[in-house]
Amino acid sequence: VSCERIRYPELERRPAIVLSNNDGCVVALSNEAKALGIRRGVPFFKIRGLVESRGVAVLSGSHGYYSECSRRVMRSLAELDAGLEVYSVDEAFLHLPDDLGDPDGFGRYIAGKVWTDARIPVSVGIACTKTLAKVAARFAKKYPGYHGACLIDNESKWLKALSLTPVGDVWGIGRRLSRMLRLEGINTALDFAMLGHDDVRRLVNLTGERTWRELRGEACMSNLADDEEGKSVMSSRSFERDIYSLNELRQAMCAFADIIGRKLRGNNGYAVEIEVFIATNPFRSESSQYRNSASMHLPEPINFTPSLAKAACQLLDKIYRSGYGYKRAGLVVKRIVPASGVQPGLFDDVSLIEKRRRLMNVTDALNTSLSDSGGIHIAAMGDGLAGLVRSGFHAKEAPTSSVESDVVSFRSPH
């Protein structure tokens, strides 16, 4: 929503929500929308009435644009030269020096700098572990009195912060775990942190124990920078309507292969393993359900789109059952290796490998410059996902004329 407010300043101080693909769910919302009782993750159709009666601005997500905003924020943070670790599109960790005189002030300086550089409001939490820093950031975001930065650096602040944090709000403790912990009488982050080691191991697994250690000030989350390259890449979609035909699913698989191929080549990565999955609509419990997946090791690491598409279609043929209405499908490549990890096979035609590489270079370059007109793709992709997924908010309805006077609605720029 902060990104949208940059290009649509009239959204300032107004309730606004951003929808997922297919305009299915609320994935982001302004504080004003939260105040109306809208929660992240709810299906849009359940709040449509509320949205119209209260004049909530509704936007289809523009993820390319959000990525660009994110890059501006991360560039600003990188200039601080403090070991930036980008955690997600809207979150990052910095490693501050131990001898920093005024961490509080520095936190506010960071928030101010990002606002100046990128026009995105951010909250800063400072503590000795990542999990505690996220507890602190939650306070900085929630209470304007912190002016954007909250610091936990002594026992009394630690006790206060953890006692005011519901256990389910701790990073790493989700719905299942927090329900179980509450049944055990553990309601706050402090209750959890004060458990003995034996109780912790009885109640949670290794991941949970790590969270417990972090809350007690023992840093044990690995540096993201230490991780090797990407372990998997996925492309998947929910379809606008139920898909019955194998041909349309094949077309979708080819489109996924197209997306994944580009992403792999962009990072100079090669896939060693490939998996496809298809599923009927799990929310329609009255109709018969089927979901399945299949995977295989590729004969050699690849990032050549036609080879990815061919393998994906072979796997699809193995699990496809006719008579079901498929609502979702996807393609995953796993165990991605760098170019240096690829050895030509004993009988490989080296000139063919080189030809394929050059072909992909040309298509990638063309698709970068022709993205608005669709670019060029393998023929098996057909129209790609165009006829299978919804393209933007209310794109099938009259975009603005039918909208009530006080409701702002924006079409996706696509």
Next chain:
DNA sequence: TCTGGGGTCCTAGGACCC
């Protein structure tokens, strides 16, 4: 009527080995 898309990590259990 209408319910996203992208990831990581851990665990249990089975197949297989000697």
Next chain:
DNA sequence: TCTGGGGTCCTAGGACCC
């Protein structure tokens, strides 16, 4: 009738994250 003990590797599924 009576059938060990120690491993590794792989996979499916669940829980969590944004």
